[in-house]
Amino acid sequence: MPDVELDPVIHAQARLRVVATLASLGTQDRITFPRLQKLLDMTAGNLSTHLRRLEExxxxxxxxxxxxxxxxxxxxxxxxGRLAFETYTRSLRALLGGAS
Incomplete structure (x- = not known):
């Protein structure tokens, strides 16, 4: 098994969903909080908590x-964040035995 470390900030399921959704937007594109909340089907409080951690x-x-x-x-x-997500996905592929 490869020696792979996954970014703990991104690895939490809700934050992974947030980052993956934002990564699907173009570089420097942004989304409104209510639209992101609706796409992810998260409560405002839960989304805010995870966004705060990602912002930190x-x-x-x-x-x-x-x-x-x-x-x-x-x-x-x-x-x-975009670079961290790219690194995360490469690390995950390596961990699962796929191409990097």
Missing amino acids: ADYVLITKTHEGRTPATYVELTLT
Whole structure:
């Protein structure tokens, strides 16, 4: 078995779903918090908790703004997060015996 270490920040199931979803967007594309919440079928509190952990690792960028008088929160994967996800997927493939 290869000596592979999986990133514990990404490896948690909910955070893996968040990062995989954000990685499917184009570089520097972002998504609104409610749209991400709906796509992942997560509660606002649960999603916020996982986003906070990803933000602490500099994997996501959270931008809070206003559209008119309505608050809006956007989420995007940072370059650090994108590279971490690519490394994670390569490590997972190696662990499972696939090509890297």
